[in-house]
Amino acid sequence: MDNFIVSARKYRPATFETVVGQQHITNTLKNAIKNNQLAQAFLFCGPRGVGKTTCARILAKTINCTNLKPNGEACGECASCKAFENGNSFNVHELDAASNNSVDDIRSLIEQVRIPPQAARYKVYIIDEVHMLSQAAFNAFLKTLEEPPHYAIFILATTEKHKILPTILSRCQIFDFNRIRVEDTANHLASIAGKESIGYEPDGLHIIAQKADGGLRDALSMFDQIVSFSGGKVTYRSVIDNLNILDYDYYFNITESLLKEDTAKVLLFFDEILSRGFDGAHFIAGLSEHFRNLLVGKDQSTLKLLEVSEGIKTKYLQQSQQASVSFLLSAMNIANQCDISYKLSKNQRLQVELALLKMCHLPSVFNLATTPLTVTSATDGD
Incomplete structure (x- = not known):
């Protein structure tokens, strides 16, 4: 039996075009790539499950693509795109600051920054949950963030912007992600149901979207749960019963x-x-x-x-x-x-x-x- 892949991973957007509900951000990033006006550091802020890390990964893949499409999207076929999609790119580094938040972890990252990229234009460092870094780690990171090598780009993601030092904020280009609208979430769930040949009632998908409160990842988790509960048909009644919602x-x-x-x-x-x-x-x-x-x-x-x-x-x-x-x-x-x-x-x-x-x-x-x-x-x- 094939391993089950949750919808949040299976249908994670791979291009800016497929990101749900964040057009103001994806359009800005595409234009920055096309016009060659990339900042050295980005800060993606917003609630959980709205696409911060996804956009960071798409940006990392796109800026190193050797055969960009006319609309500013990555081709998905060049060596750099393939290496990224297979998870073995030497030019994209991800750090989870929730579990690697000490000053030693940041010093190790700074040491890596000194090594230039291999067969690519940029080295991209994605730091998730950056607000979890310790005070000492933030201070150690400041100088590198202000004057990084020309090939280094930092993408920081956080759910709690207010916890980040003003000195870090002033060195970043800040993007605020919106909660995803109920209508957008319901439409996205409907498209996934269509691809998976799952029957659904629009009222049922709307309830899931409302319960998710703007987080697409939460909506997809609930969607998977209800598909399992109802045996492959997402009805209004099955959603109400499974999520314990008042009719x-x-x-x-x-x-x-x-x-x-x-x-x-x-x-x-x-x-x-x-x-x-x-x-x-x-x-x-x-x-x-x-x-x-x-x-x-x-x-x-x-x-x-x-x-x-x-x-x-x-x-x-x-x-x-x-x-x-x-x-x-x-x-x-x-x-x-x-x-x-x-x-x-x-x-x-x-x-x-x-x-x-x-x-x-x-x-x-x-x-x-x-x-x-x-x-x-x-x-x-x-």
């Missing part, structure tokens, strides 16, 4: 009951949610998000802020017409107060139930406020 339907049904002032139904829904093992804080945070989405769905200009699939978006648009802005704002405020006091409460279930009951009576309060008062005057009868 959108619960929030839609609860909101409908709140608008009808059906207190019994609301409390029964909440009891069902608790019996499925969900935490009250998790539920109330999700309900706040639901009200926010309904508020966003009320205006055509804010619809783009709804990061959900088309099927769910239609449901939001329908329910947003039923709920008034006053109700949604007041309900969000109640949910927010409940969220704040939840952890301090000794009876946490009661906190959520009390919040739901308050929301249930909001329509009556608004009706009462808008009903004009009729004044009856008493007259003496003669």
Whole structure:
């Protein structure tokens, strides 16, 4: 049986064109290579799993390619590209600063920098998790980073830019990586599902993308997990069950009951949610998000802020017409107060139930406020 390769490795981008959601960075790097305006040191910052190390490797491969394509991409066929892809290039060195963070490790790297590249234009040093270097290691690295040999290029990657010394930052060209948009992540997962002949529902892929919170690597890990769980078909239900996520339907049904002032139904829904093992804080945070989405769905200009699939978006648009802005704002405020006091409460279930009951009576309060008062005057009868 062939060894299984996780999707994050199997479908790791090999060219700038295939990097997901970081066009502002890949375009800048391609232009710098084409115009021969490469900096001596780069710093790639951003959350985990958004493509920092991947871009560093693509850049290292591309600048040593002897047969660049017209669009600024590496050819993938020359000796330098082949050596890089096979993992035996003498001109690209990777250092994991998380486990090699001492001053001796950096001194060893500085010694290597003195040796010129072999059959290539540049020697590239990729230092991952650079914020983990010790103070002494940073200081030892400063002089080399400021005045490296003309053939040396340093690419530093970090998730915590604020931990890096200002003296290091001032010597680097800094690139800030974005969290990857839900839409981009879902589209990427759909393309992988197509290549692997895996059936999927768009709603299911959107849930994975939302849960990944901008990290493509996390999304691919979840995707692999659900493919194993469901036997090769990624459905909305399999994602909800496997990732232990509250179904959108619960929030839609609860909101409908709140608008009808059906207190019994609301409390029964909440009891069902608790019996499925969900935490009250998790539920109330999700309900706040639901009200926010309904508020966003009320205006055509804010619809783009709804990061959900088309099927769910239609449901939001329908329910947003039923709920008034006053109700949604007041309900969000109640949910927010409940969220704040939840952890301090000794009876946490009661906190959520009390919040739901308050929301249930909001329509009556608004009706009462808008009903004009009729004044009856008493007259003496003669």
